[in-house]
Amino acid sequence: MFFEIIQSLDKIAVILMVLIFFLLDYRPPWWKSKETKQPLIVPGPRSIPLLGTRWLFHFGSYHLNKLHEFYDEMYNLYGPIVKEEVLFNIPVYSIFERADIEKVLKAPSKYPIRPPSAAQASYRYSRPDRYASAGLVNEQGEKWHSLRVSLTANITSPKTMSNFQNEAMDLANDWCSYIKAVREPNGLIQNINDLVVPLCIETSCALVLGRRLGFMSPEKVTPESLKLAAALQDHFVSLRDTQFSLPFWKFFQTSSYRKMVKSENYIYETVLNMINDFALNDRENTVYSSIINADIDGREKTAAIIDFIAAGIHTLKNSLIFLFYLVAKHPKIQEKIIDDPYYAKASMMESFRLLPTATPLARILEQDMELACHHLKAGSVVLCHNAIACKSDKNFEHPDKFLPERWLGDNKHKTTSMATFLVTPFGAGKRICPGKRFIELVLPIFLQKVVNNFELTTEHILELENEFLLAPKGPVPMFLINRE
Numbered sequence: 001m002f003f004e005i006i007q008s009l010d011k012i013a014v015i016l017m018v019l020i021f022f023l024l025d026y027r028p029p030w031w032k033s034k035e036t037k038q039p040l041i042v043p044g045p046r047s048i049p050l051l052g053t054r055w056l057f058h059f060g061s062y063h064l065n066k067l068h069e070f071y072d073e074m075y076n077l078y079g080p081i082v083k084e085e086v087l088f089n090i091p092v093y094s095i096f097e098r099a100d101i102e103k104v105l106k107a108p109s110k111y112p113i114r115p116p117s118a119a120q121a122s123y124r125y126s127r128p129d130r131y132a133s134a135g136l137v138n139e140q141g142e143k144w145h146s147l148r149v150s151l152t153a154n155i156t157s158p159k160t161m162s163n164f165q166n167e168a169m170d171l172a173n174d175w176c177s178y179i180k181a182v183r184e185p186n187g188l189i190q191n192i193n194d195l196v197v198p199l200c201i202e203t204s205c206a207l208v209l210g211r212r213l214g215f216m217s218p219e220k221v222t223p224e225s226l227k228l229a230a231a232l233q234d235h236f237v238s239l240r241d242t243q244f245s246l247p248f249w250k251f252f253q254t255s256s257y258r259k260m261v262k263s264e265n266y267i268y269e270t271v272l273n274m275i276n277d278f279a280l281n282d283r284e285n286t287v288y289s290s291i292i293n294a295d296i297d298g299r300e301k302t303a304a305i306i307d308f309i310a311a312g313i314h315t316l317k318n319s320l321i322f323l324f325y326l327v328a329k330h331p332k333i334q335e336k337i338i339d340d341p342y343y344a345k346a347s348m349m350e351s352f353r354l355l356p357t358a359t360p361l362a363r364i365l366e367q368d369m370e371l372a373c374h375h376l377k378a379g380s381v382v383l384c385h386n387a388i389a390c391k392s393d394k395n396f397e398h399p400d401k402f403l404p405e406r407w408l409g410d411n412k413h414k415t416t417s418m419a420t421f422l423v424t425p426f427g428a429g430k431r432i433c434p435g436k437r438f439i440e441l442v443l444p445i446f447l448q449k450v451v452n453n454f455e456l457t458t459e460h461i462l463e464l465e466n467e468f469l470l471a472p473k474g475p476v477p478m479f480l481i482n483r484e
């Protein structure tokens, strides 16, 4: 009977019916029993042929400036591992559990691979007049290794840091004078960002160029420094847009690609002018001279100096705003910081736990790996969502609370053992941020000095925006009132 019906139908109609059932996800029972033997499918948002899941940001209800909320939602919906698909359905996996994150970041590797900012790398390759490579952040393999060895030995050395200690104190003192000069008579700063930007530019230049450039004298808070900060913000946003939305920039110059090129050029030219204006002497400073004297292409040296200055400004700015905001919300903690210098460092760590600016950490697997009961192949792109894991009560007690004391005394051991691969604001392994030591030196010094001088308060409720880096959304007003 069945065969008679089939024979009476046109072959094309049968094929169409089968296709329709297939597309509607119907599978006969014998198929299903076969399917259970297949590897588990990693859950994730609905993917469409060719465009994968990235259409969600173009036609769906998600926005790239709320990427952090998107990943929170993915974790809540799908659990410890989530699959997205980029153009041509290439998978990208997100992981959220401590053990899995540790496995990825600890995986042995000669040259760990972090996916590059493809648009930036492509632009740099198209400008051989300026760039000899895509830069330390984007390069891979032996090229990355030779740049890393040539460029970062000095900036990561404890000696450079101990030499910088007095400079950091001077910067903090000058910043306090600057705050007194620019705040309103009642102590209000309308937007803490405008206060922090000159400090970050001055600090990054002091480290890399070994010179104070005077950005914190009130008359020198030129539109120039704010323009540089705005270009850095544009740069990060354009990197986010070219990276996380569909990569049409590969086919024609999209607005985000043009924005990336414009900001990259502005940063390059502005910092280069700064270097030239100050007629630096390569014997004056170890970081600058170590780069100038490195045995690499001259274009590589200029690009590295500019990249190092730029890398420090925006990341430090966001980290400082988050730290000051959290401390301003906790007056009692300010009193403890005044009495006990370890409290400043503990506050910094707690701020990194709650609000790390550079998240998630990305890696490309070099071997097959079992993650959250799923088998991922070598070559898979994996995003480690440390920031989300840090807010789970599986990893920290009262995870949403700002509790610097968890990093001190009897609690310290328990916290640091949980934090090893979770509170990693600077990444981990061989590709760890070369600015880590420097930032960990200056942040507590700045905090201690400011809290000793001023009482910080704010009624503001912080909102977050994803600019590739996690950043405060809109102005953050704050009172800084002189302490007795």
Ligand code: HEM
Pocket: 114, 136, 137, 138, 148, 155, 307, 308, 309, 311, 312, 313, 315, 316, 319, 357, 358, 359, 361, 362, 425, 426, 427, 428, 429, 430, 431, 432, 433, 434, 435, 436, 438, 439
């Ligand atoms: C609060 C400030 C900063 C934060 C939060 C931060 C964060 C990060 C993170 C998360 C990475 C990726 C690490 C990984 O994949 O494991 C990174 C890489 C990098 N950072 Fe930073 N960074 C900061 C400041 C700086 C400074 C001051 C410099 C200047 C030297 C710098 C230069 C770089 C470079 C060159 C890389 C690429 C390293 C490589 O791939 O080998 N960063 N940073």
